[in-house]
Amino acid sequence: MKTQSRIKAKTGRLLAAFVISAALGGAAQAQTDSTPPSAAQSLSCLRLPSAALSYPAKHRFDRSHGLMRLRLHFEKPDAAPRVEVLANTAREDMQDRVYRYVDDYRLPCLRPEDGTVSAVQEFNFSNSAMEELPVPETPQRRLPFCLVMPREDMRAPMSLSQQVQHVVASALFSGTGDQPPEVKILHSTGDRRIEEAVIERVQSYRLPCRTGQQEPQVMRQQFTFVPAGHRRFVLKQDAFSLVDFLSMTQGAQQLKAFFDFDTMNCPFKVNYTMYSPALPNEVAVGGKRDPNRIPFLRWLRERQLAFSSERQANELFGQKVQIQVPCGRLDLQPDTAAAGS
Structure with missing residues (x-):
């Protein structure tokens, strides 16, 4: 995520960015534009831990954000x-690392006349090879999304199932920031106790920046429960060229399509989330909305991976990959896996 910042610290796929808060305490509140900030108020003497933060990967295929x-x-x-x-x-475990990290911060040049100096810092964890897409432009101003989840991870209830279970839930926030959302189950392969646990979990979410005067806001989240000791299907990579992705889809040899990417502000990247056949697949492109891409994105959304079994299809449900779309033309004819220029 790109952010304007005074201080940046980047390690691997973790980005930490500082933005000085406008609400400074004590004498700082009385400052005018002509009064330069003190060393403490500008964070110029801020001491950070010597050891950088790292991603707490549980295994090499951990793609959590x-x-x-x-x-x-x-x-x-x-x-x-x-x-x-x-x-x-x-x-x-990500939160634990962040709390330990900021617990070592010090501002040794802070003086009594500075009052309380406040700053905002954002930590982004990602263990994925996918590039983060820019936020699409929308005709209306985007409402702030300040989701706060509970401190503790969700503990899955006991289940006798030996299969990977998925629950997709939606949360509708329509009240003030301290009110729970309205939760609905959109798709589930879990049992009743798992569904109830998911509903209870999502009802604990809050959007503290809401005043109750904004339009309702909706989010969707997938929960996946893997039995202990279960060896799950995973994708060894999460970024593919368009031709490589299409070669993995159903009926790849019989695809018929023609797209001229030179007319679509190429090259570009598409995030594709596999939900079918239970739910429609999702495709997302960052940046300014380009209507020239709509027919291609609709076509791409209809493509479904050629799973080797029902188990593989179930265990890869909800997985996201990034598709790299080049310039040139894609001309697919039956009995031709992929041809392009």
């Missing part, structure tokens, strides 16, 4: 900042 946005309040020069969570979608 997580975000934590914190407001840090520095009140003493020799003490750790007080932490306020503004947004959180990170796993518990």
Whole structure:
């Protein structure tokens, strides 16, 4: 994620960016544009841990993403900042690393006349080879999405099933930031206890930045439960060229299509999430909406991977891959896997 920042620290696929808060305490609140900030207020003396943060990968195919946005309040020069969570979608082990990391922050040049110095820092965890797509432009201003999940990871209820179980739930936020969302199950291969646990979990989510005057906001989340000791199908990579992706789809030898990508502001990348046949697949392209791409994206969304078994289809449900669309033309004829120029 690209952010404007005063300080950046990047390690692997983890990005941490600082933005100085506009709400500074004590004497800082009385500053005018002509009064330069002190060393503490500009964070110029901020001391960070010597060891950089790293992704807490459980295994090499762990593709989880997580975000934590914190407001840090520095009140003493020799003490750790007080932490306020503004947004959180990170796993518990990711949160543990962030809390330990910021606990070592110090602002030694902080003086009593500086009051409380506050700053906002965002941590993004990703262990994926996919590039993050820019947020699409929309005709209306996007509502702030400040989702805060519980501190602890969800504990799956006991189940006798030896299969991977999926539950897809939607949450509708229509009230104020302290009110729970309305939760619905959109798709489930789990038993009743798992569905109830998912509903209870999502009902604990909050959007603290809501005032109750905004339009309702909806989010969707997939929960996957894997039996202990189960060896699950996984994709060894999550980024493919368009031709490589199409070669893995059903009826690849019989595809018939023609697309001129030179008319679509090429090259570009598409995030494809496999939900069919239970739910429609999803495709997403970042940046400004280009109507020239709509026919191709609709066609791409209809493509389904050629799974080797029902078990493989179930275990890869909800997996996301990134498809790299080049310039040139794609001209597919029956009995031809892929031909292009």
